[in-house]
Amino acid sequence: VQLVESGEGSVQAGGSLRLSCAASEYTYRSKCMGWFRQAPGKEREGVAGIDSEGSTSTAESVEGRFTISRDNAENTLYLQVNSLKPDDGAMYYCAAGPCVYCSGGYCYTASDEIANFGVWGLGTQVTVS
Numbered sequence: 001v002q003l004v005e006s007g008e009g010s011v012q013a014g015g016s017l018r019l020s021c022a023a024s025e026y027t028y029r030s031k032c033m034g035w036f037r038q039a040p041g042k043e044r045e046g047v048a049g050i051d052s053e054g055s056t057s058t059a060e061s062v063e064g065r066f067t068i069s070r071d072n073a074e075n076t077l078y079l080q081v082n083s084l085k086p087d088d089g090a091m092y093y094c095a096a097g098p099c100v101y102c103s104g105g106y107c108y109t110a111s112d113e114i115a116n117f118g119v120w121g122l123g124t125q126v127t128v129s
Contacts, residue, residue, distance in 0.1 A: 059105030
């Protein structure tokens with residue numbers, strides 16, 4: 001298993017959680033990484049991305065509330081989620097792959113196409129009431 005998410009929880013609106021994604025060294029190194037979420041009946045959406053240099057981006061819907069970061073010493077990706085709203089409830093997934101830059105919660109190739117992240121975790125559930 002190359003990506004393992006943790007940090008699931010059930011919180012009240014306004015609460016916070018810290019999601020983690022532990023990666024194998026091969027998966028983590030020199031890769032862009034991102035957090036995605038999918039709620040029942042909805043399409044998967046990009047939440048935040050970070051490139052191999054540490055430049056970050058977040059989706060407009062979570063701007064100012066969610067923060068993506070990575071710990072290169074621990075090969076771990078994080079997502080700090082604050083001021084949670086009921087609409088934030090979803091399964092959250094981390095993913096990794098090559099990219100050139102990240103913007104608006106997604107990461108992109110040199111031709112400005114959404115990067116194809118080939119490695120995905122199994123997800124961690126966030127419930128907001």
